[in-house]
Amino acid sequence: MARADALEKLRETLINRRRALVRSATGELNQLQGRSAKTGDLLDAVAESLQSELNSQLLEAESRELTAIDDALERLDQGEFGKCEACDRAIPLTRLRAVPYAKECIECHRASVKRRSHPAATINRVFDSYQRAQ
Numbered sequence: 001m002a003r004a005d006a007l008e009k010l011r012e013t014l015i016n017r018r019r020a021l022v023r024s025a026t027g028e029l030n031q032l033q034g035r036s037a038k039t040g041d042l043l044d045a046v047a048e049s050l051q052s053e054l055n056s057q058l059l060e061a062e063s064r065e066l067t068a069i070d071d072a073l074e075r076l077d078q079g080e081f082g083k084c085e086a087c088d089r090a091i092p093l094t095r096l097r098a099v100p101y102a103k104e105c106i107e108c109h110r111a112s113v114k115r116r117s118h119p120a121a122t123i124n125r126v127f128d129s130y131q132r133a134q
Contacts, residue, residue: 015073017100
């Protein structure tokens with residue numbers, strides 16, 4: 001029963017984080033849309049461009065996290081939350097507290113990262129992209 005209680009607390013954590021991300025993303029989107037061409041020197045224009053790029057990248061990262069949170073909330077509703085998608089074992093609560101939307105236990109996650117960072121993985125991704133383009 002302790003795990004079930006912990007998972008419900010994680011639901012609250014996910015919902016609160018989701019709310020914060022939506023508020024943040026809304027503010028950044030408004031900043032990006034509210035930018036207008038102002039008269040100023042070249043340095044002002046460069047600073048404005050850099051700030052817009054940073055806001056855009058932050059918005060993209062927050063969007064990915066928001067998607068991961070939505071997926072985690074869906075897994076909670078389906079009773080699949082907290083189970084490793086790779087090995088089907090329970091993900092330890094310490095990992096879920098650190099990364100509440102984790103889909104894999106730490107061992108499977110490390111193996112996945114290692115596979116993706118292997119030079120052959122890059123070649124396979126390029127080859128797959130080429131095959132899809134044909």
